[in-house]
Every structure is written in C-alpha cells, then in structure tokens.
Amino acid sequence: MSDDDEMVGYKQQPGKLPFARPGSGGSEKFSELRDESRIPESQGGTLAQPQGANRHDSLITGAAIGRRTPMVDSRWKVMGQAKYGDDIRLPGELFGRILRSPHHYARIRSIDTSAAEALPGVVAVSTGSEAPACFGVLPVTKDEHAMAQEKVRHVGDLVACVAAEDELTALEALRLIEVDYEVLDAVHDMRDGLKDAEEPIHDRGKYHIGDSNVQKRVFQEFGDISGMRDSAVATHTSDWYFAGANHGFTEPHAVAAHWEPNGRLTLYTPQQVPHYVHRALADVLDIPMHQINVYRTAVGGGFGGKSDPFPHEMCAAILARKSGRPVRITFDRDEVFYVNRGRHPSRLGMVIHADSQGRLCGMETDALLDGGAFASFGHVTTYYNGVLHTAPYEIGGFHYTGTRVWTNKPASGAMRGHGAVNSRCAVEVGIDDVCEQLSVDPIDFRLANLLPPMSRTITGFRITSIGMRECLERVRRASDWDDRFRKLPLGHGLGIGCGFFISGSALPIHWEPNKFPHATVHLKVDMDGGVTVHTGAAEIGQGSDTVVALAVAEVLGLPLDMIRIRSRESDTSPVDLGSYSSRVTFMNCNAAISAAMEIRQELLDATSMITGAPTERLVIGDRRIFSKDDPAVGVSYLEALQKAQEDRGALASSGAYRTPPMGRTHKGAAAGLAPAYSFSAYVAEVKVDVETGQTSVLKVWAAHDCGKALNPLAVEGQMIGSIHMGMGQVLSEEMRYGRSGNLLNADLLDYKIPTVHEMPEVTPIIVESNDPEGPFGAKEAGEGPLLPILPAICNAVYDAIGIRIHELPLAPALVHREIEKRCKELGIDDPLDLPSPDLEHSPLHHVLRERADEHSVRDLERKLDGERDQYHNGALFGLDATIPADEQDDSWTAVVLPDEQYLESPRLAGSAWLHVERRHQGGDA
Amino acid sequence: MRMPPFELHLPESLDSAMTIAGELADEDCDFDWIAGGTDLLPNYKWHLNSKPHVISLAKVSELSTLEPTHIGAMVRLQALATSDSCHPLLRQTSGTIASVMIRRSGTVGGNICLDTRCFWFNQGEEWRRSIDWCIKCDCGTGADCRVISHQNELCVATYQADLAASLLALDATIHLASPDGSRSLPLAEFFQEDGITRNVLKDGEMVTHLTLPDDAEDWQGDYQKLRLRESWDFPEAGIAAAWKIDGDGNLDGLRVASTALESIPRLHQELADEAREGWAGVESVNSLAVAVQKAVKPVNNTWFPPSYRKKMVRVLTRRALAPLERVEAAN
Structure with missing residues (x-):
C-alpha cells in the first residue's frame, strides 16, 4: 500500500505507521513449496495409495501429518514445567488425608470424629453421612460413594477424611478417629462370588442376581453351535488363570479442590475422563454442573486407571466446601493400589475348534472376572472378554459366558486393552495349539481365516479397514519366521500373536448416543493467524493435544507452532467424552477436521475474492493459498485471513463427530461396537532358562495397523510402550493377595514392572490400511498394540520348551514347576535333555496356503471396489455372504439367554445363570 | 508419605559421632545410624520402628577408605562396583545390588547392616494395622510372627544383603566402634539368626570398616x-x-x-x-x-x-x- 492510496474510513494520523503487510505467519519466515510426495495420488500428487483413496484426501496440504513429530507438550514435561496433579499450589491450601478401612468387609457401627476435630491444626473432618449420593462411571452401575455409608468393602476403602494445616497433623487426626466395626465374612476367591452369600457385597434390590455377588453376567451364542463341535478335527481346551494387574503409572492420584470466591468449584485433577467427574461431582455435591469447572492437570500416565470419577476427588471437594479453603489430596503409592481399577483377575475357560479345512469352526469362552468391591467399568469388561475376540477371524460358532463378581478387594476396572487382553491371549494361544495339532504353520493358518475388509463379524460388528494380513506378512518376513519357527534349540523360541481392538467405543459411557456427539472441537482464529483449538480430549501423555494440532495444521496448511491447544478446563472446552477406548484420534480428529474445514472454506472464499480465481481451483500449501492452474495466482495465509476477518474479526468454527448407526439389536449388541477396529500381529523371540524357569524376551517384531500414522513417532512409541506394559503382565506383574486376603505388594518394589534390562529390542512396523471413516484414514494405536505381546510370548515359550502354561504371569517358579512336571512325565533327569517342539507340515498346509492366496486377492478387490456386496461372517463356511448367517440357515443361531439344556451343566462363569434375578423370583421379590 | 519427625545429628568425625552416641545413650534416647539411607528412610516413611534421633555418618570422612583389603563402612556401593582396587568378587557382587542410583547412595556398612525384610513387615502403617501388626514391629501389642504363627519368639524376616555372602566367602573381618571402644570379629560371627536383632551390634555400636585377609587376592x-x-x-x-x-x-x-x-x-x-x-x-x-x-x-x-x-x-x-x-x- 503506497502512501497515496485513498484511505477508506477515518483519516490516518500523520506519522502513524500502517500495519505491516500480512506475511505468512509461523516461526519460519518463508513458506515452503508444496511437497508433491505428500499429496495423495487421488489429488494429483505422488503419494502412492495402495489401499485406495480417502474421503479426506482433498484436505491434505502436506503440512503436518505423517511426519515424525515430537509431542507438542513434550518440552514442558522434559523441562519440569508441566503441572501435574500434585504441582497445583493454591493460596491457603489445606492438606487432605483419607482414613481407610483396615477390614476386608465390615459394617460401620459408629464413627467418632470429635478427638480429631479437636486437634489443633485440623480444619475439617468429613464422613460418609455428609455425602450420601452414589456415583459410578457407568450410569447403570452407580455403586460408589465419597466415603463408606454403612459398610466398608475392602481394605483401603474410604471411611472418613480430614483437612488440616499440614500433612502430619492430618495423619495424626486420622489416628484419632474412632470407628467401631462389625466384621463381616469376606469374599476373596472369585469363585465364591458365584455363590449365594449371607450378606452380598452390594444390594441391587430387585435387580440383584439371587443372593450372590454376581455383578454382571453375559450369555451369547452365535453361529452353528452344535455343528462346531461335530465338525471339529482339532480342539484346544484350556483353563486359564490371569492374575490382576495394576496400571503402574508414574504419577499417583492427586487432586486439589477450590471453591472460588464466586462460589464455583474448580477441581484440579489428572483425569482421563474429566466429563464424568464433572457429572459425578454435581450428583455428590448436589449442585448444578455449571457451578463446577473441572481442570485437567497434566496426567502422569493413566492407562485406564484415571478414568473413573474417584471418591477422593469427591472428598477433596467436600472438605474444601466445609473448610472454605482449597484442599489438596495426594496419594501414597499404596493408596493407588487401593483405588486400583486395574486388569481383572480372571479365570478363563477357552475352547477352540478347527475343522478339516483348517477353518475356525468354533470358539467357546467362559470368563469369570474378579471385579473387586465396585462395578467401575465392569459391565463393559464382562462383554469385552467375549465379544472382542469375534474378529479378525471368520468363525463358525461363538459361545460366550462371562460373569463379573464382587469380591472384597480393591476394584478392578479398565486398563489398556480393556477386557480384551486376557481373552485374546487365550484365543491366540489356543490357535497356536490347534495349529500344532493340525501340523500347520500358525501364520498360514491365520492368513487363511481372516475376515475381509468391509465385512460383518459373527455378532454383527462392522469391520471397515483391516490390515491384519499385511501385519502378519510383514512380521513373518522381518522375523525370518519360516527359517526359524520350530527350528530353534531347546530354551529358545519364536511365537506369534495377533490383536484386535476397538478404535473408540461407539456407545458413549453416558448412553445417550442420539442426543449428543462423541466429540466437539471449537477453533478460533484471530488476526495474529494462530489457531486456538478448544477441545475436551484429555491429554494423558498419549499425544492427544499433538494429534488434534496435527489434524488442524494439516487442513489449514500451517506449521504446528501456529496451533495452540486449550484442552484443560471444562469451562472453555466443549464436552468431550475423554481418553478411553482409544477414541481420541478417531473421534476428536474427525471433529477437528470438520471444524478446520469451515475455516478452510472461509480462507478459500477470501482468496477467491482477492485473486478472482474460482474457489474450487484453489489449493492450500504451506501458509499460502493458490490456484492449481497457476501457482503464481495466490495469497499468503495471513492475507486471506485478514480478508476473511473483515467486518467480523476472529473466525470461529465448531466441528463435531458422532458414530454412524451400526450393529445388531440383541441385548448387549452395542458392547464392542466401534466405527473402526485396529489390528496387530507380533512375533516374539524368547529365551527360557530351563534350569531356573526364567524367561527373557530378546526381540519383538511388532506390526500394527493404525489405518494411517498421523504421527509415526507417537505410533511407534505406543507400540513400544505397549510391549513393555504387556510384557509386564506376561512375565512379572501381579497384584498378589496373601493368606490374610491382604494385597501383599502395594508398592513399586514388589509390584514387578519390567525395567529397561528386561526390555527386548523392538522393531515397530506401521501398517496403514486406510480406514474409510478415520481422520485421513487413521485408527487407534493406544491399546490394540498391547494385545498381541501376551500370546506372542506365551507361544514363544512353548516353542522354546514345548510346554503350554495357562497362567499369567509366567513366574519363574511356575515355569520351573511345569518343567519339572514334564521331566517327570518323560522320565528325564536333566531339564536340558527336554525335547524341543518341531513341525512337519501336514497336507492341510497347502490347502491353507492356497486359501490365503485367494483371500489376499479377494481382500484388496473388496477394499478398492466401491460397489462391493455385503460380506457377513459365515461365507467361509459355504453360506451366502450377503445375508447374515442366522437369517439364512436355521442351524446358525443368535441367542443371548441360556436355555435349560445349558443350565444342566453350565461352565464356571456360566453357572451365574443358575441364579434368578430377584424381580423374577415371584411374590416375595 | 511423610516420615515421623526425628532429630538429625551430623557429626564430622568418628570421635564426635561416638560422643553424640554416648550422650544419647546417657539420656536414654533411642537412635538409629544413617549412612546412605536407602534402607532406613523407606522404613521410616512406613513408620517401621522409627526412632526420635538419627545420627548421620555422611560427613564422617574417615569411614570412606577403599583399599584392596580395607573397605570403609561409608564406601558407596557404586564406588565398590566400579573400583579397580577392590576384590573382583566384591566388584561383581556390588554391581548386582539394586540400581545404579541406589548404589550411589547406599553404602557397604549399610548393606551389611541391612534390615531384614518380610511381606508382613515391609508395608505401610494402615496395612500392618489391618493384620494386627507383627512381631518385628508390634507397636506395643505383643503381636505374633505372621509367617510362622503361634511361636511368638523368633522373627524369621529374611536378610537380603548381597555383599554378606561374598564377604563371608572371602573370610572378611568386621570392625566395630562404640562409645565404649572398638572391637573386631570374623564376619561370620557378626550375624545372629534373629530377624529383629540381626547381628551382635550393641546399642550405640556401629560398623567402621571391613578387612580382607592378606592373601585375598x-x-x-x-x-x-x-x-x-x-x-x-x-x-x-x-x-x-x-x-x-x-x-x-x-x-x-x-x-x-x-x-x-x-x-x-x-x-x-x-x-x-x-x-x-x-x-x-x-x-x-x-x-x-x-x-x-x-x-x-x-x-x-x-x-x-x-x-x-x-x-x-x-x-x-x-x-x-x-x-x-x-x-x-x-x-
């Protein structure tokens, strides 16, 4: 603009400098040329798309996704500036401590807090009578309270809480609280939870199942149930025991509550699911939600263990209200174990049938889950233990009985790979065994039994993209499988395991799917050009801030330093359901893309106005918007933005995501439904010291199908971290309960998380199957990668020593005992003389190879064919692929209630169905 | 997790450490020695037999001598693990103890005097209350042993120090000091088969160093x-x-x-x-x-x-x- 230009509007003061000419923004001064190798073929670029085009292709600018990007909050963390739960400091704050039950199960006769209240320095003492409202993460199973009402249900259950000027005084006050308990008979063994009890741990009134401690039971029968047993030529049967595991995150729970001068409560807490805390606080405190601001601090690891609304969060708020001062509660590590919500201790019966064609003609699973004292996510866990192994294989029959019982232990809940981990391990080990019986290679077997893309599982889940085949093929090559499997010497083994997991639960926890989106993202773009993203997705270290920033940056063609994420406070963030079920990338990025598309359109329109080029011919490059036809015709991002902001100032937009309608209609059909699923295959190489029973993992080749790696660095990090975590559960981690029923290892010395010395060399392999509905084709990578490591190691241990062990962790003493037993059976003195398993291929091997080759062609054709027919599970068994099996063949059933015949000899968990719900018991209920 | 309050004494020489120990004994005050603290402090945080006074040896420099046959009580385990002059068996053994960070703090004397460990003992205060305590830390209740019950005499907590085995195999001699004077004895005679007393150290007595026989090499x-x-x-x-x-x-x-x-x-x-x-x-x-x-x-x-x-x-x-x-x- 020269000085002679005619000014519109008011007259400029003499000597006043005009605004600088808008540039491109970002910390790099000049925009880069568009990198055609990052632009997909479908848009005229050179990026190959073997899995076809994606609906988001036209939004790709090459600015952000697909690059190895350090987390946007990593500098705060490595420089010690991130504020975690216990880093919050508020003026005049008090220290809160919690009095916990010393008994497994007891009735509280009375609580006398007078001595504690009289102690100098004590400001407030509170007990359960002050907070009678119940809460719980799932609306159907609200069975928790801020503090015990009439009963305590496990050692460590909350009884009372104290706020004092300092921590020592608070601790001293706890000692002064006198509680009179009447000790009740406790349930420690999950099998006892199936029985009628004099005093069940909870009372669900007319919905209570008999007089037992059964919290939830599931029965499902799909497919050709009688046929699967008749046509089986190989059957694997096993009874597993899985010890409970804790998340073992670094940061213990810590919370600060502050009733601010305006009368509103701000709760600072490291939460994965702040929205449910928000709801629960409103219930417990009996105030409307708008009076509460939930502030999510930096989260020092969650893994599912920070996704329930917690009683201590309620306690902090109650104490703060009572004392009129901020109250902070930070857990000691043993308290973390008392609140737990870790992986359920489980007893799993697994039966796998294969027929003469090497097809998986049936799976029968019976899962008894030890839920501990509260329901938590258990309702869902009970379904997941069954329904999440109905893929990736096409199966002839699926029989599942699952039961979760209350016991007097710290509550189990959701933990990375929620509900799928243990049963997946049992399935994959079972398949390995069936292959052993059939004398075929387990990778060939799997390749010949996969569901194709765009198909339906036996229970009606909608499979979209599936990269399972590529995962298997790539780990096979990378691990030199064909030359080494079953050929290694004694004590040295190779094993395969696969995984399948939801990429975001389609059913929101609040169960109002038709009334509210899963995720909402707001964008604000002001004159500086920076984009502020308001999202409620909880950054828990998994990189949710980063991935949302990447999605916005990609669409707008901006460098990451122009995107700032505001995801902390419920006051400023639109409601998001939180970081659970691996939903953030899929749901939040989809919402973010929608929001960014609005801004993008406004920028294109503005550019069109400035340049005269038609909007549909414009593309966005690095901070520059220009015409496809003539790149010289274009403007910088900031110029376009200023134009778009004329007369209205900051741009704002909103995007939301909701899953499409899907699934069948039977009871429980929604459990396990997801808009997409992730797949993975790992090969593990182990060494077993046959004299000591000690197992070490040497190498892992890990292939995970995440649809599209928006940030390959983060995906690989998730895979390596998952391997570490899963390996802990296989080799060493367990919550061990002693003779007295007490948890023996509520500390990180004796809760044995593998150290860096135990960590194998990992080769992460990213497989991109291009999901049609995922953001730019992406799916989850946070939980699925954990699943395969357990069976891969178990199967490798079998390859090393020829013994199947159906118990986790594979503690040295356990492995040693099994080796001794086998030596005795074989009449061998020295375990070094044990035979190592080998493999001589049977004729079935060729059948499988041929079928795998055919399916490989079928799969790619289906993926790329937009006009494809329906494919329902059952086609492999000769049924019409286009119709659900049970609608065309009477021998294929879909049943969710046991019949009398089953109840004559139910399996362990299935025996829960012998109880009758009180409301169905007749007159006296 | 907070430690119970205690008074910390920081003598700068062995003599003054002995003087403080003597004074505390005269006043009938219980105390603990602290060297690296990697064993004592976790136990204090769990309120396990904590004492009102703690005498730190951190500033007593004469206990840090490390020679082929002379190992001061305050020699850090990591120094032993990386030393060229110490016996290879001790180097190997100390290299297996805990982790590098803990070894940088932990000392030879502390490892030898390691408190015995037990599932029923190494637990938080609330936890131990829930099992009605145990003999090793009975909090005045006269509680029984929880491992082998109904004996109420002997604590069977396990002694889990690595160095002891190797030093015994090398026939080490242990040297002790107390306000009443010093004494030396074969390491094998130092230990007692009792999870509570653990060794022959008297009240106020401490380990100053260990020596190996001249032919150790x-x-x-x-x-x-x-x-x-x-x-x-x-x-x-x-x-x-x-x-x-x-x-x-x-x-x-x-x-x-x-x-x-x-x-x-x-x-x-x-x-x-x-x-x-x-x-x-x-x-x-x-x-x-x-x-x-x-x-x-x-x-x-x-x-x-x-x-x-x-x-x-x-x-x-x-x-x-x-x-x-x-x-x-x-x-």
Missing part, C-alpha cells in the same frame, strides 16, 4: 543371584563361592556362603571343607550344591515361594562353582 570367586528383574530387586537367593588354586592348578581352598535365604547369611565352611578334600570336579560341584541346598531353610516371606528358592540354591551353587568343574584336589 589369591582367591577367585563368583556370586550368583536369584531375582525376578535384573535391577532393583533384592536377592531371593544369593550364593557366593571363593576358591584358591595352587601353583599346580589344583584346588587349595574353598568357601561357599549363602544369603537371602534365611534371617542370617551363612558360611557353609564344613560342607566346603568336606567337598574340597576329595575334590572330583563336576561330581563334587554337584554334591556340594545339593549339600548347600539342604543346609538352608527359606520361609514364605519374599517374592518367590520358598520351595523354589531352595531348589534354585542347587542351580546357583553349581553355576557359581562351574569354573571348578575341571579342577582337581590339591595334594
């Missing part, structure tokens, strides 16, 4: 440690062996010691002597391994089950003695 050895993880974990069983080979390449001396299997580390001298006399290579290795296995009685109070730990003693002993499989007895 003629002895070779090996330490085998059973544990779940290659870092952090206390030994679930530890076997140290040391031997001397004469000029003809024959076995001239042999010692085997065990730790982490009972309340006391043991030197199995009689078994070793018996084996050495008619040493017959592999055969002797095997029979000595069986004999050591029979000589120890682990109880159920650590991570691995006692039956497994006991079985592993044979494997560990065999592995420790593996270099002697082709050696013959000296004439």
Whole structure:
C-alpha cells in the first residue's frame, strides 16, 4: 500500500505507521513449496495409495501429518514445567488425608470424629453421612460413594477424611478417629462370588442376581453351535488363570479442590475422563454442573486407571466446601493400589475348534472376572472378554459366558486393552495349539481365516479397514519366521500373536448416543493467524493435544507452532467424552477436521475474492493459498485471513463427530461396537532358562495397523510402550493377595514392572490400511498394540520348551514347576535333555496356503471396489455372504439367554445363570 | 508419605559421632545410624520402628577408605562396583545390588547392616494395622510372627544383603566402634539368626570398616543371584563361592556362603571343607550344591515361594562353582 492510496474510513494520523503487510505467519519466515510426495495420488500428487483413496484426501496440504513429530507438550514435561496433579499450589491450601478401612468387609457401627476435630491444626473432618449420593462411571452401575455409608468393602476403602494445616497433623487426626466395626465374612476367591452369600457385597434390590455377588453376567451364542463341535478335527481346551494387574503409572492420584470466591468449584485433577467427574461431582455435591469447572492437570500416565470419577476427588471437594479453603489430596503409592481399577483377575475357560479345512469352526469362552468391591467399568469388561475376540477371524460358532463378581478387594476396572487382553491371549494361544495339532504353520493358518475388509463379524460388528494380513506378512518376513519357527534349540523360541481392538467405543459411557456427539472441537482464529483449538480430549501423555494440532495444521496448511491447544478446563472446552477406548484420534480428529474445514472454506472464499480465481481451483500449501492452474495466482495465509476477518474479526468454527448407526439389536449388541477396529500381529523371540524357569524376551517384531500414522513417532512409541506394559503382565506383574486376603505388594518394589534390562529390542512396523471413516484414514494405536505381546510370548515359550502354561504371569517358579512336571512325565533327569517342539507340515498346509492366496486377492478387490456386496461372517463356511448367517440357515443361531439344556451343566462363569434375578423370583421379590 | 519427625545429628568425625552416641545413650534416647539411607528412610516413611534421633555418618570422612583389603563402612556401593582396587568378587557382587542410583547412595556398612525384610513387615502403617501388626514391629501389642504363627519368639524376616555372602566367602573381618571402644570379629560371627536383632551390634555400636585377609587376592570367586528383574530387586537367593588354586592348578581352598535365604547369611565352611578334600570336579560341584541346598531353610516371606528358592540354591551353587568343574584336589 503506497502512501497515496485513498484511505477508506477515518483519516490516518500523520506519522502513524500502517500495519505491516500480512506475511505468512509461523516461526519460519518463508513458506515452503508444496511437497508433491505428500499429496495423495487421488489429488494429483505422488503419494502412492495402495489401499485406495480417502474421503479426506482433498484436505491434505502436506503440512503436518505423517511426519515424525515430537509431542507438542513434550518440552514442558522434559523441562519440569508441566503441572501435574500434585504441582497445583493454591493460596491457603489445606492438606487432605483419607482414613481407610483396615477390614476386608465390615459394617460401620459408629464413627467418632470429635478427638480429631479437636486437634489443633485440623480444619475439617468429613464422613460418609455428609455425602450420601452414589456415583459410578457407568450410569447403570452407580455403586460408589465419597466415603463408606454403612459398610466398608475392602481394605483401603474410604471411611472418613480430614483437612488440616499440614500433612502430619492430618495423619495424626486420622489416628484419632474412632470407628467401631462389625466384621463381616469376606469374599476373596472369585469363585465364591458365584455363590449365594449371607450378606452380598452390594444390594441391587430387585435387580440383584439371587443372593450372590454376581455383578454382571453375559450369555451369547452365535453361529452353528452344535455343528462346531461335530465338525471339529482339532480342539484346544484350556483353563486359564490371569492374575490382576495394576496400571503402574508414574504419577499417583492427586487432586486439589477450590471453591472460588464466586462460589464455583474448580477441581484440579489428572483425569482421563474429566466429563464424568464433572457429572459425578454435581450428583455428590448436589449442585448444578455449571457451578463446577473441572481442570485437567497434566496426567502422569493413566492407562485406564484415571478414568473413573474417584471418591477422593469427591472428598477433596467436600472438605474444601466445609473448610472454605482449597484442599489438596495426594496419594501414597499404596493408596493407588487401593483405588486400583486395574486388569481383572480372571479365570478363563477357552475352547477352540478347527475343522478339516483348517477353518475356525468354533470358539467357546467362559470368563469369570474378579471385579473387586465396585462395578467401575465392569459391565463393559464382562462383554469385552467375549465379544472382542469375534474378529479378525471368520468363525463358525461363538459361545460366550462371562460373569463379573464382587469380591472384597480393591476394584478392578479398565486398563489398556480393556477386557480384551486376557481373552485374546487365550484365543491366540489356543490357535497356536490347534495349529500344532493340525501340523500347520500358525501364520498360514491365520492368513487363511481372516475376515475381509468391509465385512460383518459373527455378532454383527462392522469391520471397515483391516490390515491384519499385511501385519502378519510383514512380521513373518522381518522375523525370518519360516527359517526359524520350530527350528530353534531347546530354551529358545519364536511365537506369534495377533490383536484386535476397538478404535473408540461407539456407545458413549453416558448412553445417550442420539442426543449428543462423541466429540466437539471449537477453533478460533484471530488476526495474529494462530489457531486456538478448544477441545475436551484429555491429554494423558498419549499425544492427544499433538494429534488434534496435527489434524488442524494439516487442513489449514500451517506449521504446528501456529496451533495452540486449550484442552484443560471444562469451562472453555466443549464436552468431550475423554481418553478411553482409544477414541481420541478417531473421534476428536474427525471433529477437528470438520471444524478446520469451515475455516478452510472461509480462507478459500477470501482468496477467491482477492485473486478472482474460482474457489474450487484453489489449493492450500504451506501458509499460502493458490490456484492449481497457476501457482503464481495466490495469497499468503495471513492475507486471506485478514480478508476473511473483515467486518467480523476472529473466525470461529465448531466441528463435531458422532458414530454412524451400526450393529445388531440383541441385548448387549452395542458392547464392542466401534466405527473402526485396529489390528496387530507380533512375533516374539524368547529365551527360557530351563534350569531356573526364567524367561527373557530378546526381540519383538511388532506390526500394527493404525489405518494411517498421523504421527509415526507417537505410533511407534505406543507400540513400544505397549510391549513393555504387556510384557509386564506376561512375565512379572501381579497384584498378589496373601493368606490374610491382604494385597501383599502395594508398592513399586514388589509390584514387578519390567525395567529397561528386561526390555527386548523392538522393531515397530506401521501398517496403514486406510480406514474409510478415520481422520485421513487413521485408527487407534493406544491399546490394540498391547494385545498381541501376551500370546506372542506365551507361544514363544512353548516353542522354546514345548510346554503350554495357562497362567499369567509366567513366574519363574511356575515355569520351573511345569518343567519339572514334564521331566517327570518323560522320565528325564536333566531339564536340558527336554525335547524341543518341531513341525512337519501336514497336507492341510497347502490347502491353507492356497486359501490365503485367494483371500489376499479377494481382500484388496473388496477394499478398492466401491460397489462391493455385503460380506457377513459365515461365507467361509459355504453360506451366502450377503445375508447374515442366522437369517439364512436355521442351524446358525443368535441367542443371548441360556436355555435349560445349558443350565444342566453350565461352565464356571456360566453357572451365574443358575441364579434368578430377584424381580423374577415371584411374590416375595 | 511423610516420615515421623526425628532429630538429625551430623557429626564430622568418628570421635564426635561416638560422643553424640554416648550422650544419647546417657539420656536414654533411642537412635538409629544413617549412612546412605536407602534402607532406613523407606522404613521410616512406613513408620517401621522409627526412632526420635538419627545420627548421620555422611560427613564422617574417615569411614570412606577403599583399599584392596580395607573397605570403609561409608564406601558407596557404586564406588565398590566400579573400583579397580577392590576384590573382583566384591566388584561383581556390588554391581548386582539394586540400581545404579541406589548404589550411589547406599553404602557397604549399610548393606551389611541391612534390615531384614518380610511381606508382613515391609508395608505401610494402615496395612500392618489391618493384620494386627507383627512381631518385628508390634507397636506395643505383643503381636505374633505372621509367617510362622503361634511361636511368638523368633522373627524369621529374611536378610537380603548381597555383599554378606561374598564377604563371608572371602573370610572378611568386621570392625566395630562404640562409645565404649572398638572391637573386631570374623564376619561370620557378626550375624545372629534373629530377624529383629540381626547381628551382635550393641546399642550405640556401629560398623567402621571391613578387612580382607592378606592373601585375598589369591582367591577367585563368583556370586550368583536369584531375582525376578535384573535391577532393583533384592536377592531371593544369593550364593557366593571363593576358591584358591595352587601353583599346580589344583584346588587349595574353598568357601561357599549363602544369603537371602534365611534371617542370617551363612558360611557353609564344613560342607566346603568336606567337598574340597576329595575334590572330583563336576561330581563334587554337584554334591556340594545339593549339600548347600539342604543346609538352608527359606520361609514364605519374599517374592518367590520358598520351595523354589531352595531348589534354585542347587542351580546357583553349581553355576557359581562351574569354573571348578575341571579342577582337581590339591595334594
């Protein structure tokens, strides 16, 4: 603009400098040329798309996704500036401590807090009578309270809480609280939870199942149930025991509550699911939600263990209200174990049938889950233990009985790979065994039994993209499988395991799917050009801030330093359901893309106005918007933005995501439904010291199908971290309960998380199957990668020593005992003389190879064919692929209630169905 | 997690440490010595037998001497693990203790005087209240032992220090000081089979240093440690062996010691002597391994089950003695 230009509007003061000419923004001064190798073929670029085009292709600018990007909050963390739960400091704050039950199960006769209240320095003492409202993460199973009402249900259950000027005084006050308990008979063994009890741990009134401690039971029968047993030529049967595991995150729970001068409560807490805390606080405190601001601090690891609304969060708020001062509660590590919500201790019966064609003609699973004292996510866990192994294989029959019982232990809940981990391990080990019986290679077997893309599982889940085949093929090559499997010497083994997991639960926890989106993202773009993203997705270290920033940056063609994420406070963030079920990338990025598309359109329109080029011919490059036809015709991002902001100032937009309608209609059909699923295959190489029973993992080749790696660095990090975590559960981690029923290892010395010395060399392999509905084709990578490591190691241990062990962790003493037993059976003195398993291929091997080759062609054709027919599970068994099996063949059933015949000899968990719900018991209920 | 309050004393010489200890004794005040604190402080945080006074040896420089046959009590375990001048067996053994960070703090004296450990003892205060306490920290209740109940006499908490086995195998002498004077005794006589008293230290007495015999450098050895993880974990069983080979390449001396299997580390001298006399290579290795296995009685109070730990003693002993499989007895 020269000085002679005619000014519109008011007259400029003499000597006043005009605004600088808008540039491109970002910390790099000049925009880069568009990198055609990052632009997909479908848009005229050179990026190959073997899995076809994606609906988001036209939004790709090459600015952000697909690059190895350090987390946007990593500098705060490595420089010690991130504020975690216990880093919050508020003026005049008090220290809160919690009095916990010393008994497994007891009735509280009375609580006398007078001595504690009289102690100098004590400001407030509170007990359960002050907070009678119940809460719980799932609306159907609200069975928790801020503090015990009439009963305590496990050692460590909350009884009372104290706020004092300092921590020592608070601790001293706890000692002064006198509680009179009447000790009740406790349930420690999950099998006892199936029985009628004099005093069940909870009372669900007319919905209570008999007089037992059964919290939830599931029965499902799909497919050709009688046929699967008749046509089986190989059957694997096993009874597993899985010890409970804790998340073992670094940061213990810590919370600060502050009733601010305006009368509103701000709760600072490291939460994965702040929205449910928000709801629960409103219930417990009996105030409307708008009076509460939930502030999510930096989260020092969650893994599912920070996704329930917690009683201590309620306690902090109650104490703060009572004392009129901020109250902070930070857990000691043993308290973390008392609140737990870790992986359920489980007893799993697994039966796998294969027929003469090497097809998986049936799976029968019976899962008894030890839920501990509260329901938590258990309702869902009970379904997941069954329904999440109905893929990736096409199966002839699926029989599942699952039961979760209350016991007097710290509550189990959701933990990375929620509900799928243990049963997946049992399935994959079972398949390995069936292959052993059939004398075929387990990778060939799997390749010949996969569901194709765009198909339906036996229970009606909608499979979209599936990269399972590529995962298997790539780990096979990378691990030199064909030359080494079953050929290694004694004590040295190779094993395969696969995984399948939801990429975001389609059913929101609040169960109002038709009334509210899963995720909402707001964008604000002001004159500086920076984009502020308001999202409620909880950054828990998994990189949710980063991935949302990447999605916005990609669409707008901006460098990451122009995107700032505001995801902390419920006051400023639109409601998001939180970081659970691996939903953030899929749901939040989809919402973010929608929001960014609005801004993008406004920028294109503005550019069109400035340049005269038609909007549909414009593309966005690095901070520059220009015409496809003539790149010289274009403007910088900031110029376009200023134009778009004329007369209205900051741009704002909103995007939301909701899953499409899907699934069948039977009871429980929604459990396990997801808009997409992730797949993975790992090969593990182990060494077993046959004299000591000690197992070490040497190498892992890990292939995970995440649809599209928006940030390959983060995906690989998730895979390596998952391997570490899963390996802990296989080799060493367990919550061990002693003779007295007490948890023996509520500390990180004796809760044995593998150290860096135990960590194998990992080769992460990213497989991109291009999901049609995922953001730019992406799916989850946070939980699925954990699943395969357990069976891969178990199967490798079998390859090393020829013994199947159906118990986790594979503690040295356990492995040693099994080796001794086998030596005795074989009449061998020295375990070094044990035979190592080998493999001589049977004729079935060729059948499988041929079928795998055919399916490989079928799969790619289906993926790329937009006009494809329906494919329902059952086609492999000769049924019409286009119709659900049970609608065309009477021998294929879909049943969710046991019949009398089953109840004559139910399996362990299935025996829960012998109880009758009180409301169905007749007159006296 | 907060420690109970205590008064910290920071003497700068051994003499003044002794003076403070004497004064506290005169006033009838209980106290603990603290060196690296890696054992004591976690126990204090769990309110395990904490005392109102703590005397720190951090500034007592004369306890840090490290020479081939003289090891000061305040020598850091990491210094021992990386030292060129100390006996290779001690270097190897200390390199297996806990983790590098803990070894940088932890000391030789602290490791030797390590408190015994037990599932029923190494727990938080609320936890122990929920089992009505135990004999090792009964909080005035006269509680029974929770591992072997109805005996109410002996604490069977396990002594889990690695160094003890190797120092026993090298025939170390331990040197003690107290306000009443100093004394020295063979390390094997220092320990007591009682999870509470643990050793012969009297009130106010402390370890100043350990010495090895002058011929220590003629002895070779090996330490085998059973544990779940290659870092952090206390030994679930530890076997140290040391031997001397004469000029003809024959076995001239042999010692085997065990730790982490009972309340006391043991030197199995009689078994070793018996084996050495008619040493017959592999055969002797095997029979000595069986004999050591029979000589120890682990109880159920650590991570691995006692039956497994006991079985592993044979494997560990065999592995420790593996270099002697082709050696013959000296004439």
